[in-house]
Amino acid sequence: MTGAAAACVSLPAVAEAQSAPDYRLDIAVTTLELAPRTRIATTAYNGLAPGPLLRFKDGRAVTVEVVNHTDHPEVVHWHGLFLPPAVDGAIEEGTPAIAPGATARYELTPAPAGFRWYHTHTMAMDDLSRGQYTALHGPLMVEARLDPGRYDQEFFLTLHDWRARLSSSEDGTMSVSYEASTVNGKILGYGDPLRVREGERVLLHVLNASATETHWLALAGHDLRVIALDGNAVPTPQQVPMLRLAPGERVCAIVETNHPGVWILGEVRKHVQAAGMGIVVEYAGQSGSPRWIQPADLLWNYRQFAAPGASPADTAAAIPVPLVFESKFRGHGSMEAWTINGKSYPETSAALLRQGERYRLQFINRSRDAHPVHLHRHSFELRSLGIPVAARGEPAVQDLHGIIKDVVVVDAQTRTEVEFIADHPGATLFHCHQQDHMDLGFMLLFNYA
């Protein structure tokens, strides 16, 4: 592959000389109808929220043409794919920005197989109509050559929050909140229901494409059997009452349709469901108002999906990389800034990675917020979760293995450790997936020796 996303000028002669792209994304300002009386002006791919589902084949090269009709530079990040820095879609890594009015061709060989996604990787800063606050996100499936197992139907569900605004917190800093929340761009009751029949295995591919909000999702009357996290099969699938997804996370879950009726698949927190986050699940031959059953508690833990037993011996000799996360007060009426090991991007730095080496990233969160941190161009294995940072002495030893992700939530005042093998040379961005945190310093660029 050429590995280049050229921000070329779209002269007709140039366009004719190139073969037709496999996919085309048009980035433009559009008006979306979340519900009949809720219209929003935002920027979208092909006028849709979410953008079109892209289905790629594992290892088969594709060309995606992206036309930027806006007056801001844009870039498309292919989240969860192992791509060279020139096409990964982070300007910090070296992917060229797509200038206003320009066309880019991303030539990529998609891997690994699984549920991925694509989204803008621009900064928003204080302008909450930019970056991931827009509709610039969409689901992406890299299909394996092997069948993933039997299911009768599959649905892609994308969560997003709209009309972001800044409001002041108790401590005098500003935080982001939203007026509307949707599944697949529609407020509960206004989109098409998921139509199912009794006795089916329904596969849900859920993506949280919110700029900043973590979401909790339950299907009234049903459990969900989690089979994959961030698109990667988990060693121990589990039946759970609800899913938790932080920004950037994906969950694949099977629903056994064994409870006929008309149900709500929705946000567990009442105020977020009231803001619109939900979709109706309708069994064939059933009618009436959709039912909701309020769960008592918020429940989620990655640990239950880990492989049983101790990890293979070869993972013992990983090189530790401690990364301490802290907030930095910028004054009343401002959003907080963020530091990694005391520095904010672009001053952040880490030792050079050596190809083939195994690293243990030690996320030490000394802040009062949870952070969904994301590593580009690689995935990592969860090794240890949620150890209190205030604990005295050596951190408790954990030996989790088998859960492969590209985003992990590091809870407030805890330490979480993941391991990865440096096997994709080139600049590699690491950042918090909350847009406001990423914008204000929570970012670090790893480089290979």
Ligand SMILES: [Cu+2]
């Ligand atoms: Cu964060």
